[in-house]
Amino acid sequence: MAVTGVAMLLFLVGHMLGNLKIFFGAPEFNAYAAWLRTIGEPVLHYGWFLWLMRLGLVAAVVLHGVAAYQLSRRDRAARPAKYAHRRQRASYATRTMRWGGVILALFIVWHILDLTTLTVNPRGQAHHPYENIVADFRNWYADVFYIVAMLALGLHIRHGFWSAAQTLGANNARRDRALKALANALALVLTCGFIAVPVAVMTGVVS
Amino acid sequence: MKLTLRIWRQTGPDEPGRMTTYDVTGISPDMSFLEMLDHLNEELILAGDEPVAFDHDCREGICGACGMVINGRAHGPERTTTCQLHMRHFTDGDTIDVEPWRAAAFPVVKDLVVDRSAFDRIIGSGGYITAPTGAAPEAHATAVPKPVADTAFEHAECIGCGACVAACPNGSAMLFTSAKVVHLNVLPQGAPERESRVLDMVGAMDAEGFGGCTNTGECATACPKGIPLPSIAAMNREYLRALSKGR
Ligand code: HEM
Ligand code: SF4
Ligand code: FES
Numbered sequence: 001m002a003v004t005g006v007a008m009l010l011f012l013v014g015h016m017l018g019n020l021k022i023f024f025g026a027p028e029f030n031a032y033a034a035w036l037r038t039i040g041e042p043v044l045h046y047g048w049f050l051w052l053m054r055l056g057l058v059a060a061v062v063l064h065g066v067a068a069y070q071l072s073r074r075d076r077a078a079r080p081a082k083y084a085h086r087r088q089r090a091s092y093a094t095r096t097m098r099w100g101g102v103i104l105a106l107f108i109v110w111h112i113l114d115l116t117t118l119t120v121n122p123r124g125q126a127h128h129p130y131e132n133i134v135a136d137f138r139n140w141y142a143d144v145f146y147i148v149a150m151l152a153l154g155l156h157i158r159h160g161f162w163s164a165a166q167t168l169g170a171n172n173a174r175r176d177r178a179l180k181a182l183a184n185a186l187a188l189v190l191t192c193g194f195i196a197v198p199v200a201v202m203t204g205v206v207s
Numbered sequence: 208m209k210l211t212l213r214i215w216r217q218t219g220p221d222e223p224g225r226m227t228t229y230d231v232t233g234i235s236p237d238m239s240f241l242e243m244l245d246h247l248n249e250e251l252i253l254a255g256d257e258p259v260a261f262d263h264d265c266r267e268g269i270c271g272a273c274g275m276v277i278n279g280r281a282h283g284p285e286r287t288t289t290c291q292l293h294m295r296h297f298t299d300g301d302t303i304d305v306e307p308w309r310a311a312a313f314p315v316v317k318d319l320v321v322d323r324s325a326f327d328r329i330i331g332s333g334g335y336i337t338a339p340t341g342a343a344p345e346a347h348a349t350a351v352p353k354p355v356a357d358t359a360f361e362h363a364e365c366i367g368c369g370a371c372v373a374a375c376p377n378g379s380a381m382l383f384t385s386a387k388v389v390h391l392n393v394l395p396q397g398a399p400e401r402e403s404r405v406l407d408m409v410g411a412m413d414a415e416g417f418g419g420c421t422n423t424g425e426c427a428t429a430c431p432k433g434i435p436l437p438s439i440a441a442m443n444r445e446y447l448r449a450l451s452k453g454r
Contacts, residue, residue, distance in 0.1 A: 071419045078311050078378035078418030084213070084226050085279035085304035089376050090423040097421065163422040166437070169444030173437045 001071065002164035004064040009157065009186070011057060016193040022206055026130040033129045061108060068101055093159040100152040107149035114142075137201035146198050154191035158183055208234040208294060211302040212247065214259055217315055224315065226304070236295035240283060241266060241273060243294055244305075260318040266290040268431065271366030274373065275319045276306040281370035281429040288368060288431045308373035312380070312415045325415040326367050326383060332411035333404035334387045336396045349395050362390035364432040371426035371434070377418030382426035384412045385442035386434045392445050402449035409446055 018036075022029045039049040089095065110120070115132060118124035123135035136142050161183035165171045171179055200206040209232045217224025231247050238246065241263050248258035264272040268291040277283035283292045297303065305319065313321040351359075365386035372380050388405050391397030397404065420439060427436040 071421065075377035075379070075418040075421070078416060079309065079376065080311055081309045083276060083279055083306055083309060084215070085276070085306065087279040089374075089425055094421070094423050159422070166422045166440045167420075167443060169440050169442075169447055171437045171440035173435055176437050 001064060001067045002167040004060040004067070005160050005164050006168075007060045008057070008064065009161065011053075011060075012153075012190055013186075016190055019197055020193060022130060022133065022197055023200065029130045030128060034127065061105070065101070065105060068098070072098060091159070093155040096152070096155055097159055100156045103149060103152045104156060107145070107152075110145065133197065134201055134207060137198040143198045143202060147195055150191050150194045153194070154187040157190060158187040161186055208232075208236060208297070208299045210234060210243075210297065210300070212305060213302065214305045214318070215307055215315075216259070216318055217307075218257075218317065220314055220316055224318075226306075234294055236293065238294045239266070239290055240277065240292040240294065241290050260316075260320050262320050263290060269366060271368035274308055274321075274368045274370055276304075276308065276373055278304050281308070281373040282368070282431055286431060286433070288366075291431075308369050310369075310372045310375075310378035310417070312378065312417050313369060313372060321369075323367070323369050325417070326369065326380070328415060329380070329384055329408055329411045330367075330387060333400065333408040334391065335400075336391060336394075337399050338396065351394060355393050359390050359394050362386045362393075362434065362438060365390070365430075365434055366432060368431065370429045370431060372417065374425040374429035375418065376423055376425065377421055379420045379426070380412050380415070380417040381420040381439045381442070382430060382434055382436070384408050385438040388442045388445060389438050401445070402452055405442060405445040405449050409442070 018032065021032045037047045037050050044052075093100075113119045114121050114136060115129065118126065118132065121132050121136060122139065123132050125131060137146070162171070162179050165175075165179045197206070209230070212229045212231060213226045214229060215224055216227045229247060229251075231243070231250070234243050234246060241261070244259060244261055251258045261275060262272045264270040266273070268288040271288070273289040274282065275289055277289065277292070282289050284296055285292050307313075307315050307319045308321045308323075310321075312325040313323055316322050362385075365383060367383065369383070371382035372378055375382075388408055391404060392401050422436075422439070424436050427434060
């Protein structure tokens with residue numbers, strides 16, 4: 001959980017920063033997307049870096065999901081009887097890790113069909129990501145789904161980052177508060193950074 | 208005080224149980240929660256009914272026998288053991304739900320009594336040090352720095368009550384096991400078994416059917432002895448260290 005989660009988190013920070021290039025206009029953003037395919041040349045062939053990245057990310061998502069499923073099965077079995085006196089346990093972010101994770105998994109599928117394979121994109125023009133994104137976020141349902149998923153992401157990271165520090169043995173009494181603060185900061189920055197793009201399209205800042 | 212109690216009654220390990228309602232009167236706010244149950248049991252016995260079975264021993268908050276879930280909280284609303292919880296923390300006319308610890312690894316024996324021997328087996332797998340028997344050694348023979356002694360003592364406070372497991376939505380025993388591992392692993396006396404201790408105790412914990420940790424933090428909130436949540440990280444650190452050393 002922790003290792004794959006942190007790997008995905010590192011990717012997301014880079015991805016979010018890259019997305020923000022959309023504010024510099026279509027030529028620069030599309031050139032950035034094209035550059036992604038040339039990383040590692042001439043050692044790697046054109047596009048290979050991107051495919052290696054995709055391979056690693058798919059492995060991380062699948063392993064993360066499998067581990068989450070196994071952990072949840074084990075946890076349910078360890079606690080078969082419920083208390084008659086019910087009360088809320090733990091924070092909202094902590095309680096929503098499982099269902100939030102499912103929302104993220106669905107989002108990832110849609111996101112790939114939308115902007116990678118362009119299968120469900122309203123414009124779907126290869127090598128023109130800027131125009132595809134603008135076409136996409138002119139639909140209210142794409143905006144809603146995207147924003148809901150990014151809020152779920154923020155909650156997932158809020159608990160997940162600190163939880164991973166616990167799991168990997170990186171936490172201690174002195175660092176505890178700083179790590180929680182860092183988890184909140186990461187969650188906030190990633191959520192706001194990702195949401196900035198659909199909001200910019202909706203408000204006409206990016207068109 | 209007058210109270211309505213809803214208590215889990217179950218005649219045996221394989222019998223079905225249910226919440227049963229009792230009205231009790233004549234409770235003093237100075238009674239402990241266990242004394243209040245004693246009071247109820249005296250009335251039940253006089254009426255020819257079966258008294259409520261519950262575990263207890265020291266009644267001074269040090270043995271860890273007296274666990275029960277009161278209004279959905281392990282050991283009730285105060286951060287202490289059930290024997291040290293006093294009725295002044297409730298108000299006249301309250302309805303109080305009393306249930307046994309709930310975890311697959313802690314099967315109910317009767318009413319509020321659960322079998323916590325899974326904890327004993329975890330301790331048995333590594334919660335000891337290798338020391339020559341005979342006369343006690345000179346206390347200053349092995350120097351222990353003050354911060355290390357403090358850490359060891361903080362974790363030695365764990366009384367094995369099981370509130371952490373009862374409070375955890377995953378029925379995980381990570382806080383208990385981390386208290387035991389950290390207590391001995393930081394001390395020079397515990398050094399010879401430092402690696403095998405953490406590997407064996409975590410192995411025993413998993414074999415008992417406790418759940419996996421998702422760091423909800425419910426355990427540390429419920430712990431009457433204030434074992435801190437980062438202790439779990441400390442145990443994970445010991446575990447990774449032991450794995451990398453190949454035992
Ligand atoms: C495929 C979609 C996903 C599912 C089904 C999922 C599900 C889960 C579950 C069930 C947990 C364990 C619950 C807990 O620790 O309380 C978890 C933990 C975590 N997740 Fe995800 N998640 C997904 C996507 C992500 C993404 C995209 C990230 C990247 C930021 C991420 C980062 C983490 C981290 C860092 C942890 C903590 C690991 C630990 O406690 O050791 N997850 N996830
Ligand atoms: S860690 Fe705390 S709650 Fe758990 S058994 Fe020890 S004293 Fe009880
Ligand atoms: S009876 Fe010993 S701790 Fe409560």
